[in-house]
Amino acid sequence: MTAVSSSPVESSPGSRLLEPERETASAERIREVQLRRAVELSRLAQERSAFYRESFGAAGISPGDIASWEDFETRVPFMSKDAIRAWRDRTGDGFGGLLTVDPSDVTTVTASSGTTGDPTFFVEQWPGQVCSPLTACYLRSLWELGVRPGDTVLCNPAGLRGYLEDGFRALGAVPLLVDTWMGNWDEVAEVIRRYRPTYAQLMSPHLVELERLAHRGVDMRELMSSFVGVGFAGEPLGARMREKLTSEWGLKLWVYTSAGDTGLAWECGEHDGYHLNWDETLVEVLDADGRAVGDGEVGELVVTALDNDVYPLIRYRTDDLVRLTRETCGCGRTSPRMWVLGRAGDETVVAGRAVLPHEVWSIVEQEEETETGLFQIIRPQREVERLRVRVGFEDSGEVDLADLCRRLTASLSSRLGIPADLVDLLPETADQLLRRGSAAKVPRVAKS
Numbered sequence: 001m002t003a004v005s006s007s008p009v010e011s012s013p014g015s016r017l018l019e020p021e022r023e024t025a026s027a028e029r030i031r032e033v034q035l036r037r038a039v040e041l042s043r044l045a046q047e048r049s050a051f052y053r054e055s056f057g058a059a060g061i062s063p064g065d066i067a068s069w070e071d072f073e074t075r076v077p078f079m080s081k082d083a084i085r086a087w088r089d090r091t092g093d094g095f096g097g098l099l100t101v102d103p104s105d106v107t108t109v110t111a112s113s114g115t116t117g118d119p120t121f122f123v124e125q126w127p128g129q130v131c132s133p134l135t136a137c138y139l140r141s142l143w144e145l146g147v148r149p150g151d152t153v154l155c156n157p158a159g160l161r162g163y164l165e166d167g168f169r170a171l172g173a174v175p176l177l178v179d180t181w182m183g184n185w186d187e188v189a190e191v192i193r194r195y196r197p198t199y200a201q202l203m204s205p206h207l208v209e210l211e212r213l214a215h216r217g218v219d220m221r222e223l224m225s226s227f228v229g230v231g232f233a234g235e236p237l238g239a240r241m242r243e244k245l246t247s248e249w250g251l252k253l254w255v256y257t258s259a260g261d262t263g264l265a266w267e268c269g270e271h272d273g274y275h276l277n278w279d280e281t282l283v284e285v286l287d288a289d290g291r292a293v294g295d296g297e298v299g300e301l302v303v304t305a306l307d308n309d310v311y312p313l314i315r316y317r318t319d320d321l322v323r324l325t326r327e328t329c330g331c332g333r334t335s336p337r338m339w340v341l342g343r344a345g346d347e348t349v350v351a352g353r354a355v356l357p358h359e360v361w362s363i364v365e366q367e368e369e370t371e372t373g374l375f376q377i378i379r380p381q382r383e384v385e386r387l388r389v390r391v392g393f394e395d396s397g398e399v400d401l402a403d404l405c406r407r408l409t410a411s412l413s414s415r416l417g418i419p420a421d422l423v424d425l426l427p428e429t430a431d432q433l434l435r436r437g438s439a440a441k442v443p444r445v446a447k448s
Contacts, residue, residue: 018143022279023333030278035069037306038282042066042076045312051087051097080317081120099123101310108132123311133307135167141266145254146228147173147199154200156180185209189223196226203234207241207372208430215396220249229254238365238373257340260303260318265338270330273337280307283336285324295325300344319344346445349383350418357444360389363411369393369404374433376446387418390426392433401427
């Protein structure tokens, strides 16, 4: 956990990095600290967690056996969301057998969006800290993008993974609590004009709202001119929408993603991969047989949360396909960076042709009515004979749905190499499609 989470920020306002000693640590220092924490966590989890007591025992591990990288990487078993859910359903333990403290000693219980199934819950304990561990994951990146003490920042007063306002306060910023959800952006725009915040957090539903303001003639570049940067998360951002946000509306954009439920991974000002905080998340990238792949090669992201003793996630399989590098970034950070390629289970085979969501995304966002990139691939199983795509269109003006479907069908057919008569489009308004997802994102693959 970042040291700033235990006391207000004291860094020089002119410094690019919030905690330069940690953020530019040597590879030797990183490996030393991570090994110590991996060894400590392995022993603590087996001694105090019913889940790990069973799984480690089944692997022939006794407390204290894990003492080296070789021990950790060759003996510690993997775990997954499905394993936690199975334990929960089998035992009735809402914490999935992971909890290492008495439930009364827990500080917060937060939730995932539930995009890949029912929501997964995560437990934190942070007595004496000024903000939660997950919120602390924002601080280094907020500082690097330009948020400084005294700034006013736009802050939604609710969130699945906890409130962000304490993190803003830890940086010395002033959170402006506003309901930024669907249907409220006329009021939000007035708040922006009046208080001139320097930062805002955006997700896909917000893009629909911003587009509506733009279609009604609002000068978006002027409206957003006070922001030194905006964060975007929940799911990837399409190339066309990124171009509109940055080039047309003048926003400096930092996209971030989940570090496999153990924290967050942010872009920096170099926009060259997502930084994983090495003191919060231990990263492995593995092939289908569980062997490490080389830097730059594609594999599954497997993570260990180094900053959570009360609800350990150790060798947690994410199903995310990524590339990773440990080369020092242009920003000076030495933490690993990753590029997310998608979920291993999201590939759909249509009449023998493999289709990935990002391929559909790049096509859907090219049409003006669907440029926010809202869509779902509908499939009852991985292999299907027809490509069925639900698309969300902007309905603030007149839309010729027959013409839109004709254009999208032709583009999907030609670029994916699938005959047009095997492509089915199901248009919905953006609002209708957003209601099929969570507060953060729309599942890009759905059974129905």
